[in-house]
Amino acid sequence: MAERRAGAAPDLIPATAMQESLWWVHQRARNRSVYHLTWRLAVDQPLDEAALLVAWQAMVDRHEALRTSVVRQADAVTLVVAPRIVVGLHRVEVDDPGPADPGTLLRLVAEEVHAGPMEPETAPLARITLVRVGDRHEVLLTVHHVVLDGWAVQLLVGELSEAYAAVREGRAVSFAADPVPFSTYAREQAAARVDGRWDKSLAYWCDALADAASAVLEPDLPGEVASGAPGAILRYGFSVEAGAGIAALARATFATPFAIILGAAQLVLARAGAGPDVAVGVVTANRMTARDQALLGYTANLCVARARVTDADTVAGVVGAARDGMWQMLAHQAVPYPVVFGALPEETRTALGDPAPLLLSYLGPIGTDLRLGAVPATLLPSPNRAARADLAMSAWEADGGYLAEIEYHTGRYRESSVLALLHDLDAVLADGGAEPQRTVGSFDVATRARTGRAAPVAVDADRAAGPLPESTDWQRVVATWTDVLGGPPAGPDVDFFAAGGNSLSALRLVDALAADGQPAVDVVRWLGEPTPRRLADLLGNGSQSAPAESTLVGLRDGPGPHLHLVHGAGGSPQDYQDLLAELPEHWRVTASRDSAELPTVPALARRYQADLDAAGLVPDLLGGWSFGGQVAYQMAADQVGRRPALVLLDSAPPVGYELPADDVRQRFDTFTENIHRALDLEPDAPRPRVTGGTEPAGFDERLAVGTLAACLAAVRQPVPTALLAHRWRSYERHVRASAEYVHDGPVDTPALVIGADLLDAQLTQWAARLGAPRSQRIGTDHFGVLHSAAVALVAAAVIDFARVAAARG
Template sequence: MTTAEPAMIPATPMQEALWWVHQRARNQSVYHLTWRLAVDRALDEPALRTAWQAVVDRHEALRTAVRRSGDILALEVAPRLAVGVHRIEVPDPGPVEPTSLLRLLAEEVHGQPLEPDTAPLARLTLVRVAGRHEVLLTVHHVVLDGWAVQLLIGELSEAYEAAQAGRPVSFPTTPVPFSTYALEQAAARAEGHWDKSVSYWCDTLTGAAASVLVPDLPGTAASGAPGTILRYAFSAEAATGMAVLAKATFATPFAIILAAAQIVLARSGAGPDVTIGVVTANRTTARDQALVGYTANLCLVRGTVEADDTVTAVVSGARDAMWQMLLHQAVPYPVVFAALPESTRTALGDPAPVLLSYLGHIGSDLRLGAVPAALLPSPNRAARADLAMSAFETDGGFQVEIEYHTGRYRESTVLGLLHDLDAVLADGGAEPGRTVGSFEVTSRARAGRETPVARPVSDGGARAAGALLESPDGRRVVAAWSRLTGGPPDGPDTDFFAVGGNSLRALQLATLLEADGHPAVDVVRWLREPTVRRLVEQLGGETAPVETPSTLVTVRGGAGTHLHLVHGAGGSLHDYQELVALLPTDWRVTVSRDSAELTTVPTMARRYGADLAAAGLAPDLLGGWSLGGQIAYQMAAEQGGRRPALVLLDSAPPTGYALPDDGVRQRFDTFAENVRRSLGLAPGKSSAHTGGGPDPDGFDERLAVAALAAGLAAAGEPVSADALARRWHDYQRHIRAGVTYVHPGPVDTPALVIGAELLDAQLGLWTERLGAVRTRQISVDHFAVLRPPAVAEVAAAVIEFARVEATRG
């Protein structure tokens, strides 16, 4: 039996542009779309799983990966993909407020990676916190737009209803494959169908400058920068004003909101020539309106708003501009942008700083089978542009969801803009003949992006930077860079896109550097850090060698007893802070921190011992908690001459243990408990159960990390999911190191062994492997050994042990 090969289709120009932005985005979840649906009851998970598989089988876009081969970006459509429904359950959130936890869980799920080259680029997640239920549909924008998501929810609802009733899932129509649309786009480009529209856009936009809301924070404009979502309801007066203006001008609500934005920006300082990015659905036929895929386009609307223009005149102008835009919306914006003069591209910027879209009734009257669903605010943590506003209709009014760059704007600034829009809509509708110059606004705007400011460089950094830029490869990069951006970089770490670079110029830069037989530049890898330094590295230029950092950390200096501690399994220096605070103030305390390349207890022991020796230190006491005690034991075993005394805090003896193949869920629960305890949180609360995906009963590690991050943030102790994932990886590495560690002993050195969960037999095994041993059992669990109140008993025992050993020595 032969397996069908995936179909390869050329990506559309808009998909190409979005793919490039994804590669260089600081936060690559910026082009994730998550519809967060609140439902009033638990859904039938097996029925939902059947329904989800049915819609994935039905639509190419849900089985599509986007891959680059040379200079070509292609859509790879799998003939079939097995999918499932993911699941997060928090039965008892404890003192955490469920609403906050649900929001944070949605943000974490939204942020989970969707890599364009790996299908499916969509996932469905069920979330339960106590008795509250949500459904999260997350897709990558490169394969679906908002219109398509609405269609998808409708079909998922039909399929769920059928599956729940025990009927075969079927649909009344056969969908148009997205590949048909993509191939039509390629033909239209090749056959010149867009030429007239390109000419229209060049005539319209040449000389334009993007209108920018003046930032009040120093963040750099960049797609994927930190962002958040704010939802705002226009006042009843604004809704009434829109109705009056619509009747007077025959304009759509979208054109009226666009006109209000033009008035506010013009009055805010952008001047009479106002240019705003407008996102269109680009679905002009009945067939395209039923297409599940990515057809949306970006257009720039340019308008002239003079002080003596009336509100009616501005709305009429916006209406006419919108009609012209709709006539020419089919040509993808990247094609338009590439055709514009260089000076105009620079003035417009990439991406457009202010975006506006109109969603109409999208998101209304949603359901899954018979279960009503309410669309909640988007859980984005990144921004596509400075400001991206999406307006939509609600019962009797209008709302706007605004995504903004939190590194450039405070919430008060964004609210000020919304209040200005509200006032213009309300007052302009009440008095359509009012002139633009009579409006007072609080917002501040300008035309065109700000000029990037060079960062100061230290003398030593300047010398190193100069050497890099003056190297043969450095000079080649600077020459190509200057040709494309109009000037040399400020230094080797200047960001290409912060000084006018864009996706087109990135490809041109690579082409220039590959001339005359030089090796090819991996543009995708470079986009993660688009600097001169990284280009020189790819070209084979020499860089300064990176020194391996020491694992030794001094926590406290002192002339008294020297105690050296080693990290526990998945632990950090933070674990010992309460113990150190209870030790005599003249004690010197040092710690060995983890090093990710070390995978066994002996390799850790050798590295940590070498770093101690390199510093000329010979501790009096050597020990640690959990795995740290095992490493300390091995360090003592490998030391010649006089060995330090050992302090072993609930560390298992080195006899080797079996690690169950199916124990990852239990190990993660232990890890999560350790993290919570290290942050001083109550045990066992906000514990999440995760699973699903293609294996309904499987444990989803990535989702478990995301749920842990959400729970910690809800409890007031935020730790990023990325940091937790690294720590979980380290914990697993440490556990494997500990269970495989065997040492027969004996190591002839005195030791204090404190047990919490150690059995008497384990204490006996330590006694066989050490010299003079003091054992002490305390009535707490493993995690509480270093926490109050037990830590006071531990500290007292360590101090007494050190006193006796000093007397004996």
């Protein structure tokens, strides 16, 4: 949670070229968590939460990057540094994992925490979440890459540890020196753009990358090339023999471990089909001075390492060339890659690809001797679910050996292909170290690669192409698109960037559409779906409004009595499946679903009745469980003339009640119970408890829903987080609608009231609103009415009531 303190105006700083590029990628990414960085730190004891909060606040006060938001103003991306932000911590607890494996549940919770929204325009772009599953503890530090790189996260963890130790020992948090403000670095970068400081290095890169083409692994699957595509993380420990090979090659060639791993990767790719001209992306820290090495911020850069590898070359020769190329690359690494990429010919940009398909980085001894104060910490595998590129590999030193993590695009590659690359790399390091004069041509590899990436083709290209509508707004879109890209769109759903657009031309496009006093198009809203159709929609008249979708659902056809059911709070027609199975097969059963998302009981009742009328249906019985019974009651009350009989399944009478504003966590517990019963989970299935967040009640809705999704997945009942979030929002809306719903009746129609958790006083309140209803108690709880053995008793009561109601005419 965070609260910005009023006071001095925030400082405005031009974003660096790398930050600006990443901001654009973030807006276009399929999964916006793709540039989140999360360190999973396992600790063997709970931390002092109050002390950690003081230490975390000290970090935010100390470093500009932790108070920075990244916004677009006019045509520029700008850093906004708040003078102070008050922060807090989040906590997730699962007291008893039940049948779930604790390690699996911790991983799933970390994935959900990592994926939680973190929009660049809202500082702080960093958060800490404490997680406990049973007696196992983790600390999750999540930051947005637009303000911090991996080097900076390591610095942050080190300082946070010092600050936590100081607070625990009763000392003031202090450091030997004040930090260099990131704004100083950003302003230096802005000056370098215009003062010619990068000209010599830019010329070097244009020469070094002339006619270059990226090495690309042959894909296994037809997934579309896109940043933020579905991804996975694979952690790999290099063999002892590979570690010995790195040491031997270092002695033979005086190369660093990174240069050796880079050379081995170039050799594997050359043998796999990409050679002899091999180009891969290399992520560098770009910190050449002591000042920059101590800077908390985003300084990292992307360079392209290009090498010539032939079958006659030796392993030592390839590694030596990688060593020399690395020194050249580092000497010119200060020029941001977006500047380099923009200066290259279009053919070269296409062949290299944006983003670069293969990325390598070396993290040195990262993760060694980690601790938070006196508490040792272990760095666990990253919880990413999205991929920046085809493959992005980071290697580092650990416990006398070497580890690697590969983040890969699961829509293009199977895990087996990623493992094949790692095994080939391991073998080259081991065998090449044992025999540095061994030739490249003597290695056989399982990896398959090629050179140059074909222009991206959308999987749904057939859908994207096609005729364009001819409205006035569409004519404006087509004319402006043609002016910016040199030709009209091939169809209403083509991707602007796949058609040759870039960030600057995107701005030109939306600015041109706002000419002549027309309303401006929100470029950020458009970037999520950068198509002509979305542009036309944002202009306001791009497409006619679709007719409202019917809320009516058929559950069973039949000639017998017609029962219409209304969903419970946050529920759906599927919740009645057990009841449906107990009803006679010849009964016709329909239901209402909450696709209309209306805010009150009367509004829902009118809409559901209208859809029944539109279908020409007149139910014999109308009812629902819990909240659904209230809506059914209002539907009957609205009827003129003959009303259907009512079936109210443990529904509270419409007397209204006060809904405490700070009771949201208790409501979420009830919602969790609903979901567990709907999925028929065992009573010991894990249930999360979440605290922290930005709401006054200290409840983070997204985190609570995400951890519930993690708990369900851990017991092999996965429900997409987005679907759970939708159902939770519906549940909250229905609870609020129920709280304000008052109806004094009477409604003159036969009625059956099934009571489970209802009080006798509530049955009396129903009697006053229905005349003379039939009441029947069932020996179960509120949830068991639909999801236990009691449902057979409920069905029997409904069947008998239907017979009596029919006899009454």
